Amino acid sequence: MTIPVAHTRTAIKRRHALIAPEGNVPSNHPNWKDSKTVVQISPAMGAGFTQMLIELSPKGQGSGVTQDRQLFFYVVEGAVEVMIAPSQAKNAVKSGGYAYLPPFTTYTISNSSGLPATILVFEKGYEPLTGVQPPGVFFWREHEVPGAPFLGDPDAMLQVLLPERPEFDMAVNIFRYKPGARLPFVETHLMEHGLLMLAGEGIYRLEDDWYPVQAGDVIWMAPYCPQWFAATGKSSATYIYYKDVNRAALPV
Numbered sequence: 001m002t003i004p005v006a007h008t009r010t011a012i013k014r015r016h017a018l019i020a021p022e023g024n025v026p027s028n029h030p031n032w033k034d035s036k037t038v039v040q041i042s043p044a045m046g047a048g049f050t051q052m053l054i055e056l057s058p059k060g061q062g063s064g065v066t067q068d069r070q071l072f073f074y075v076v077e078g079a080v081e082v083m084i085a086p087s088q089a090k091n092a093v094k095s096g097g098y099a100y101l102p103p104f105t106t107y108t109i110s111n112s113s114g115l116p117a118t119i120l121v122f123e124k125g126y127e128p129l130t131g132v133q134p135p136g137v138f139f140w141r142e143h144e145v146p147g148a149p150f151l152g153d154p155d156a157m158l159q160v161l162l163p164e165r166p167e168f169d170m171a172v173n174i175f176r177y178k179p180g181a182r183l184p185f186v187e188t189h190l191m192e193h194g195l196l197m198l199a200g201e202g203i204y205r206l207e208d209d210w211y212p213v214q215a216g217d218v219i220w221m222a223p224y225c226p227q228w229f230a231a232t233g234k235s236s237a238t239y240i241y242y243k244d245v246n247r248a249a250l251p252v
């Protein structure tokens with residue numbers, strides 16, 4: 001069955017969004033050359049952070065200074081090389097690897113695979129905490145991060161990719177659900193999420209809407225957006241997601 005062209009699974013609401021990749025249109029990003037950038041989630045839709053999927057051609061490269069922002073990226077496919085000034089040391093980051101670049105970091109990220117590479121980027125303004133030094137540059141690999149059963153359920157395994165320390169004001173986690181596994185209750189919380197489905201399929205409840213979702217889909221959940229997920233496919237469902245942390249209820 002073909003879907004009539006005027007239909008889309010994408011739904012952009014005031015407090016949540018589902019973005020299906022078939023409707024993506026890239027936009028030029030001044031920092032990224034020989035690349036295709038899709039800004040999936042941004043302040044333009046009401047979010048407090050930016051989520052981008054960047055496809056680098058074999059010569060693709062991004063460079064810049066994080067300024068008062070911080071940049072996290074995860075290699076979805078291929079491999080990149082990261083140079084941080086002034087050391088000029090080269091760090092190889094392969095598929096499943098990731099990096100955290102704190103504010104005021106000068107960086108160059110280059111495709112090093114000879115093939116197309118895809119990275120997922122989360123970018124957010126850093127919120128300093130009095131008496132706490134901001135984090136340093138951090139590189140690691142997903143397969144070296146132990147998973148833990150989420151609220152005791154071994155069928156819903158959570159990997160926390162960044163150190164759980166007060167200097168970090170953002171978290172990025174990977175959630176892997178066995179077929180039939182689900183979040184144990186409808187979560188409602190202060191923290192915001194940006195999410196990319198990496199594998200499998202399921203049903204996401206966002207506020208009072210229910211969405212069938214699959215690999216490649218993106219979800220934005222504003223603070224206090226009621227949320228629930230169940231993996232409904234025959235294979236595991238996996239998603240990677242952003243969450244603001246460690247700054248709850250700070251006076252402004």
Ligand code: UGY
Pocket residue numbers: 175183187193227228243
């Ligand atoms: O970390 C979380 O809040 C996570 N349990 N939320 C989610 O998967 N939608």
Ligand code: MN
Pocket residue numbers: 187189193227
């Ligand atoms: Mn949540």
